[in-house]
Amino acid sequence: MYINQDKIRKFSNQCFTELGMPEEEARVITEVLLEADLREIHSHGFLRLPIYVERIKKELTKTKAEISYEKDTDTMTLIDGNNSAGQVVAYQAMEASIKKAEHFGIGLAAVRNSNHFGISAYYSLMAAKKNMIGIVISNTAPLMPAIGGAEKVIGNNPISIAAPLKNYEPLVLDMAMSNTAFGKILYAKEKNQEIPEGWGVDAKGAPTTDPNKVVNGGFLAPVGGPKGFGLALMAEVLTGVLSGGDFSKMIPSMYDVNKKQSISHFMLSIDINQLIPLETYYNNVEQLISYVKDSKKATGASETYLPGEIEFLKEKKNKTQGVPMQEQTFDKLNELSKELKIDSLTE
Amino acid sequence: MYINQDKIRKFSNQCFTELGMPEEEARVITEVLLEADLREIHSHGFLRLPIYVERIKKELTKTKAEISYEKDTDTMTLIDGNNSAGQVVAYQAMEASIKKAEHFGIGLAAVRNSNHFGISAYYSLMAAKKNMIGIVISNTAPLMPAIGGAEKVIGNNPISIAAPLKNYEPLVLDMAMSNTAFGKILYAKEKNQEIPEGWGVDAKGAPTTDPNKVVNGGFLAPVGGPKGFGLALMAEVLTGVLSGGDFSKMIPSMYDVNKKQSISHFMLSIDINQLIPLETYYNNVEQLISYVKDSKKATGASETYLPGEIEFLKEKKNKTQGVPMQEQTFDKLNELSKELKIDSLTE
Numbered sequence: 001m002y003i004n005q006d007k008i009r010k011f012s013n014q015c016f017t018e019l020g021m022p023e024e025e026a027r028v029i030t031e032v033l034l035e036a037d038l039r040e041i042h043s044h045g046f047l048r049l050p051i052y053v054e055r056i057k058k059e060l061t062k063t064k065a066e067i068s069y070e071k072d073t074d075t076m077t078l079i080d081g082n083n084s085a086g087q088v089v090a091y092q093a094m095e096a097s098i099k100k101a102e103h104f105g106i107g108l109a110a111v112r113n114s115n116h117f118g119i120s121a122y123y124s125l126m127a128a129k130k131n132m133i134g135i136v137i138s139n140t141a142p143l144m145p146a147i148g149g150a151e152k153v154i155g156n157n158p159i160s161i162a163a164p165l166k167n168y169e170p171l172v173l174d175m176a177m178s179n180t181a182f183g184k185i186l187y188a189k190e191k192n193q194e195i196p197e198g199w200g201v202d203a204k205g206a207p208t209t210d211p212n213k214v215v216n217g218g219f220l221a222p223v224g225g226p227k228g229f230g231l232a233l234m235a236e237v238l239t240g241v242l243s244g245g246d247f248s249k250m251i252p253s254m255y256d257v258n259k260k261q262s263i264s265h266f267m268l269s270i271d272i273n274q275l276i277p278l279e280t281y282y283n284n285v286e287q288l289i290s291y292v293k294d295s296k297k298a299t300g301a302s303e304t305y306l307p308g309e310i311e312f313l314k315e316k317k318n319k320t321q322g323v324p325m326q327e328q329t330f331d332k333l334n335e336l337s338k339e340l341k342i343d344s345l346t347e
Numbered sequence: 348m349y350i351n352q353d354k355i356r357k358f359s360n361q362c363f364t365e366l367g368m369p370e371e372e373a374r375v376i377t378e379v380l381l382e383a384d385l386r387e388i389h390s391h392g393f394l395r396l397p398i399y400v401e402r403i404k405k406e407l408t409k410t411k412a413e414i415s416y417e418k419d420t421d422t423m424t425l426i427d428g429n430n431s432a433g434q435v436v437a438y439q440a441m442e443a444s445i446k447k448a449e450h451f452g453i454g455l456a457a458v459r460n461s462n463h464f465g466i467s468a469y470y471s472l473m474a475a476k477k478n479m480i481g482i483v484i485s486n487t488a489p490l491m492p493a494i495g496g497a498e499k500v501i502g503n504n505p506i507s508i509a510a511p512l513k514n515y516e517p518l519v520l521d522m523a524m525s526n527t528a529f530g531k532i533l534y535a536k537e538k539n540q541e542i543p544e545g546w547g548v549d550a551k552g553a554p555t556t557d558p559n560k561v562v563n564g565g566f567l568a569p570v571g572g573p574k575g576f577g578l579a580l581m582a583e584v585l586t587g588v589l590s591g592g593d594f595s596k597m598i599p600s601m602y603d604v605n606k607k608q609s610i611s612h613f614m615l616s617i618d619i620n621q622l623i624p625l626e627t628y629y630n631n632v633e634q635l636i637s638y639v640k641d642s643k644k645a646t647g648a649s650e651t652y653l654p655g656e657i658e659f660l661k662e663k664k665n666k667t668q669g670v671p672m673q674e675q676t677f678d679k680l681n682e683l684s685k686e687l688k689i690d691s692l693t694e
Contacts, residue, residue, distance in 0.1 A: 071622060071623075073451075073452050073621055074421075074451060074452070075422055075451050075452045075453045076452045076453065076617075076621060076622050078622055078623065104420075104421060104422050104451065105420050105421070105422045105423045105455070106422045106423065106453045106455055108452070108453055108617065108622075110622055110623075133584070133585065133589070145642065145643075145645070145651075146639045146642055146651035146652075147651065147652065148644060148645050148648030148649075148650060148651045148652070149639070149642040149643060149644060149645055149648070149651045150642075150643045150644060150645045150646075151642040151643035153638045153639050153642045153651075154639075161581040161584075161585075163581065163584045163588075171580070171581065171584065173577035173578065173580075173581050175571075175573075175574045175577060175578075179571060196543075196544050196545070197543050197544070198543070198545070201645065204645060204646040205643075205644070205645020205646060205648065206645060206646050206647070223570060223571035223574055223575075224522075224526060224570035224571055224575070226522075226652075226654075227522045227570050228570075228571070229654075230520035230522060230654035231520065231522075233518070233520075233635075233639065233653070233654060234508040234510065234518065234520050234654065236635055237480070237508075237510045237518065237632060237635065238480065238508075240631070240635075241510075241628065241631045241632045241635055242480070242617075242619065242622060242623070242628070243622075243623070244623045244627050244628075244631065247631070247635055248635055248638045248639075249638050270423075270455065270589075272589065274420060274423060275418060275423050275425055275455075275457055275589060275590075276418075276425065276457075276589070276590070276591045280591050281588065281589070281591075284587070284588045284591065284594070285584060285588045288580075288583055288584065288587070288588055288594055288595055291500045291595045291596050292493045292496070292500050292501075292580065292595075295492065295493055295496040295497075295498045295500045296492075296496060296497045296498035296552075297495060297496060297497060297552070298492070298495050298496055298497045298548065298551060298552020298553060299497070299551040299552060299553050300553070301495030301496070301552065302495075303495060304492075304493035304494065304495045304496045305493075305494065305495070305573075306580070307573075307576075307577035307580055307581065
């Protein structure tokens with residue numbers, strides 16, 4: 001089903017303002033959630049609205065942001081989100097990183113005590129819109145074991161890198177560190193299909209192709225084994241460790257509504273023009289993408305896509321036809337409207 | 348077989364000085380090659396010495412480095428290697444990046460017209476030794492197709508991230524973007540074994556589990572499909588594009604001894620102490636590694652290793668027992684000694 005953009009926007013804003021959140025903060029969260037659903041990254045869209053609301057009601061996330069700057073140099077800032085909403089903290093942190101890059105070429109915001117911030121690409125794209133390279137990393141609650149381990153120690157940490165193009169939407173990579181999404185393993189389980197090697201391990205940490213063994217006490221596996229594990233671990237260093245915040249087993253699940261989550265982010269901006277002329281950059285990057293787009297196609301393939309390209313195509317389509325939403329999410333949002341005593345999406 | 352460290356050091360230095368290279372430059376190349384073999388990354392060790400020598404003799408690599416600083420701001424430097432030896436350029440660039448980070452918290456060296464620089468970890472570790480985080484990326488000649496492509500457009504670009512520890516060797520990730528090494532596919536071919544899905548594609552870009560089809564005109568596949576492809580493409584942006592240098596199909600193979608190679612690097616240093624107190628950092632990072640090292644072990648596993656840990660263990664062992672070397676490499680080096688009229692490794 002498809003929801004009118006303005007309707008879901010108004011609905012989401014109202015959910016947060018009803019709880020006492022300032023309008024401009026509500027708007028930031030809404031826009032990040034909306035962008036996710038428009039890009040069809042539904043796992044990070046309005047599906048998360050009910051848990052965000054619950055965490056605010058339980059005072060695990062602050063209703064009104066209290067963000068403090070613990071350190072501020074020419075190029076770096078250390079931000080304490082004090083458990084304010086992740087999107088609000090991350091938006092402000094990325095703005096700080098961009099501002100520093102405007103003045104000194106590079107800007108880094110190290111963020112601690114934030115919360116789930118939605119899609120990483122939202123923030124890296126903020127840099128790309130300013131003719132900068134944006135690199136955004138976050139940690140999460142631990143989800144995967146070490147190589148040879150049988151206990152969750154590293155998050156499915158996302159990394160996003162965005163780079164502007166002149167005549168097209170930016171290049172934007174936005175990936176997490178597991179080999180595959182948990183949903184794909186659930187799907188194979190329902191269909192009684194084997195999963196490929198490398199997708200998951202069983203409860204004892206042994207590789208398995210049986211989806212049941214992953215779902216029942218097993219774990220997702222990092223992409224490329226030691227490569228994904230290594231990237232995810234270094235992501236913990238760049239986020240939680242470097243900000244003096246929480247990491248790994250310190251972080252409870254966002255669905256544990258008795259505990260604060262304290263997520264950390266790493267947000268880097270590089271101002272291209274302070275290194276090489278923008279024209280040179282744009283000519284070069286478009287040469288690079290033409291190598292990809294014009295490359296010989298594999299049998300059965302009609303297109304070679306750039307990082308983020310498919311999501312931009314979806315976004316464009318959905319901006320016209322409405323925000324795609326699963327019925328289950330729609331129903332949950334309508335339940336939420338009763339709880340908060342605001343207009344439902346059907347009204 | 349094992350070669351005495353001092354012997355191979357002297358031999359390698361002599362190869363380069365015999366060609367007219369200044370001693371201090373020869374020494375830098377030798378140390379990077381030695382480190383690779385000590386860490387048993389033999390693909391990047393003295394195995395490469397003959398091709399380095401050949402490229403210098405053919406004047407594709409400069410005998411004496413001519414490195415120019417095209418741009419130099421407080422935080423960023425744009426370096427043109429003018430086709431000097433990759434190790435010499437990269438070493439100088441990483442030093443520049445570290446120096447900037449000492450003064451301004453972060454330092455970036457964007458490098459163009461360099462050459463193959465050996466193992467990336469060598470340079471990221473230079474930052475770690477100064478209590479900094481080091482991030483090093485390089486491009487290479489294209490080796491893999493796009494997703495849905497059947498033509499080489501992205502390199503097997505390495506990325507290395509190093510972070511210092513107080514009581515142990517640094518954490519150091521050093522990975523390239525292919526799912527597996529080509530050598531493993533050759534091995535499966537020899538043994539008449541199938542390869543797992545995702546390791547490679549055939550000449551038409553179709554996924555295959557037949558190693559023969561990868562070896563005969565096919566391609567290595569990026570780790571995790573679109574994830575590895577996306578990372579490798581963003582690596583091209585951060586290196587070749589951002590430095591105004593070469594990238595993708597512009598770069599010939601280093602074994603094509605009729606063409607200059609012009610490789611680009613991205614070298615970032617972050618001075619931890621300018622963000623959080625070093626003591627806090629060290630306590631936190633050691634807490635993180637204890638989560639990994641003390642985690643419950645998978646059936647059959649006795650240890651959970653950190654990024655770079657296995658290589659440090661090998662290095663320690665090999666520093667005592669000598670530099671491990673394949674007979675084939677040993678023979679090639681002795682041939683080289685005749686060609687250059689220097690003492691062979693057997694003398």
